[in-house]
Amino acid sequence: MTQTDIQSKTSSDAPVAIITGGGTGLGLATGLELRSRGYRVVAVGLDTEPELEGSGIEFVQADVTDKAAMQEIAKREPRVDVLVNAAGTILHEGREHTDEGFQRVVDVNLNGTFMACGLFRDALAQSQGSIVNFASMWSYFGSPRNPAYSSSKGAVVSLTRSLAVAYAAQKIRVNAVAPGWIETRMSQVALNDPERAPALRLRVPLAFWGQPYDIAKAVAFLVSPDARYITGVTLPVDGGYCAA
Numbered sequence: 001m002t003q004t005d006i007q008s009k010t011s012s013d014a015p016v017a018i019i020t021g022g023g024t025g026l027g028l029a030t031g032l033e034l035r036s037r038g039y040r041v042v043a044v045g046l047d048t049e050p051e052l053e054g055s056g057i058e059f060v061q062a063d064v065t066d067k068a069a070m071q072e073i074a075k076r077e078p079r080v081d082v083l084v085n086a087a088g089t090i091l092h093e094g095r096e097h098t099d100e101g102f103q104r105v106v107d108v109n110l111n112g113t114f115m116a117c118g119l120f121r122d123a124l125a126q127s128q129g130s131i132v133n134f135a136s137m138w139s140y141f142g143s144p145r146n147p148a149y150s151s152s153k154g155a156v157v158s159l160t161r162s163l164a165v166a167y168a169a170q171k172i173r174v175n176a177v178a179p180g181w182i183e184t185r186m187s188q189v190a191l192n193d194p195e196r197a198p199a200l201r202l203r204v205p206l207a208f209w210g211q212p213y214d215i216a217k218a219v220a221f222l223v224s225p226d227a228r229y230i231t232g233v234t235l236p237v238d239g240g241y242c243a244a
Contacts, residue, residue: 014040015081015127017223018073020064020116022057023048025184026134027086029212030219031057034082037220044073045087049185064112070119080123082223085113085133088149090186096148105148110155117163121172128171130223133160135178135234137241153178157234164232173231175222180238182210205240 017034021027022043031041032055041057048059062069064087089108095101113133124131136153143150156176164174181200183191190196191209201207218237221227236242 014038016077016079017041017082017084018044018077018080018116018120019084019086020044020112021087021134022084023052023059025049025086025186026179026182026212026215027084028052028057029216030084030086031055033213033216033220034223039082042073042077044070064116065107067115070115074119074123077120077123079126080120081127081129083116083120083124083129083131084219084223085116085131087112088134088186090146090149092145092189094145096146102148105146106152106155109149109152110159113156114159117167117174121167121170124167124172125170129173130227131163131167131172131174132219132222133174133176135160135176137178137180137236137238139178139234140242160234161232168231173222173227175227175231176234177215177218177222178234178236178238178242179215180204180210180236180241182212182215184212203241203244204238205244208239210237210239 017039019027019031019041022031023045024047028049028051031043035041035056043057043059044062046063052059060073087108089105091101091105096105117131133156135156138150139153139157160174160176167174181204215237218235
């Protein structure tokens with residue numbers, strides 16, 4: 001299917017994109033981008049931002065770690081063209097150094113991603129569809145403040161490679177994006193820190209923080225026909241941060 005074919009579809013037969021964490025941040029930005037390209041977008045999550053209203057994105061309130069709730073959503077969608085696993089969480093003030101905090105972050109970021117991939121696998125096979133998981137620049141760096149976030153995102157990279165091989169026989173492509181410093185609600189703590197923010201900006205070779213649409217455009221490429229021979233990769237979108 002070409003991009004022109006996608007855009008010419010009516011709402012009833014438009015390709016379907018499921019986006020976990022699609023009500024906020026990078027997930028919402030991705031949903032808005034896919035909507036502009038003719039997709040019917042279903043966002044799954046616990047929270048929303050004002051940009052969702054009037055966007056045409058369908059929002060389903062559900063926790064991505066709630067298997068029963070996710071199964072109900074999967075039952076409604078017998079054919080899915082795109083699954084984007086953008087749901088994620090991070091805990092501050094040392095909470096990721098507790099058993100409960102570590103487990104919660106891993107449950108959302110890693111286990112929730114794995115569960116969604118499994119639940120929508122058959123629907124994606126119907127369309128020979130595409131999955132994009134959300135890794136992070138912290139997939140490659142240790143984090144003294146956030147060991148659970150860093151560990152879970154590192155595991156997402158490995159999971160992406162594994163599922164790319166496992167799902168290839170069904171012609172389902174599985175890739176990931178690894179965002180760097182992007183101006184979102186989740187990054188506000190660092191962005192507003194008068195000591196950390198300037199140093200972080202200097203650490204980025206392009207010398208500026210990205211915008212959510214930078215990630216959305218990368219996801220849109222990975223799920224497009226232009227990426228038909230790409231699977232099992234994690235694409236850094238970080239202004240060169242990981243390369244420097």
